[in-house]
Amino acid sequence: MGSMFFGQYLLSKGAITREALIDAIERQRRTNLSLVEVAVQDGCLDPECAAGILTRYRTTDAGLEELCLEYGKISQEKLDELRRIQRSDWVRIGAALVASGHLTREQVEGHLAAFHGVQHEANQRLQADFRACNDPDTVKTIVELAVFHLKRFTNGPVKLQSLSKDEGGLSEGRRRYAQKLVGDREIFCALDLPSPVATVVAQGFIGIPVEDDSEVAIDAVCECVNIIGGHACTRLEANGFRLRPEPPFFTEGDEPAGESRSAVCAHVLAGDLEVDVRVFV
């Protein structure tokens, strides 16, 4: 079992039903506000400025607190107060399940202890899987950058679940957005996404609604891959590699699978959406 969210763990163990999880998540959505939302509710940030901060958060490397300080002109003291308000109202999934009557507090505590053990093992396994890859530094760099940017583009929690080695073929119902990095060596990085996930990523990137499978959506996801690939080249330069990206491409086929390359698939959970990040070295 790979790394996962607690709610997903409870579901996989049969401790709760799908309906109970949806109910608890909806309860969380009503109570758990982002720092920016708390600031708007508090009246120290206007909605327009909040939207600007969120756009900036999605498209840069800056943290939310840093942006609130700089862009929202909120003092550190006020920010600390907002954090306290946010924490006091924050409901974790276990508490939401208890509040909804789906589990007792004792049951949640028991499952949580088991979950932490599973997570610890999963993290150990992930690190071991990275080390076992051909060219572990490159694979880890690309996967971490993909997770980082997916978090920004989808504006939600993103978690690396597991790594596996395979032939690099495209799973059913997914399409591949990929880029070749050339220079000292040849590497491919790719995002394998179902259409609805691609739409979420594209909208997060451009900031306007796009239609599923439209040219704009495809192009935007390609550009996301281009950013991951470009930044990977920049980061790997520190390891002594001279790489440059070729133009990103979209395919419904398996390219570059079957080219006798070592393929690694990182299974990533973005909220409740599944994404495969592939690295071919």
Place this chain on the structure above:
Amino acid sequence: MAKWRVMTVDDSAAILTIIAAYLEDSEFELVAAERDGVMAVERFAQERPDIVLLDLIMPGQSGVETLSRILAIDPDAFVVIVSSLGTEDAVHECLTSGARSFLQKPFTRDDFIDFMRDLTQVA
């Protein structure tokens, strides 16, 4: 005061859309947007923009080739490379090929407009 005339060149329609949106209601006027280096050179010759924002990694004619063809038409052309790639090699190659500056993707509207305003101080 006349607006600065800007041309964008990027194979990504998404990036062209984002830049067009960023330039709205600013002191910059988007006079041309091309997705192909060859077309961009022709368009440059017609429009003679004040600033060219040029993608580095494009299919067909690359950003550096496009840059050299633009400079062959006008050695004083003010061309800025816009790329997700930020390696020292890439920056060095672009600047030594005649680009005036380098902007790494992704960027926000504020960062972009600040960058453009800084350019106008030297353009």
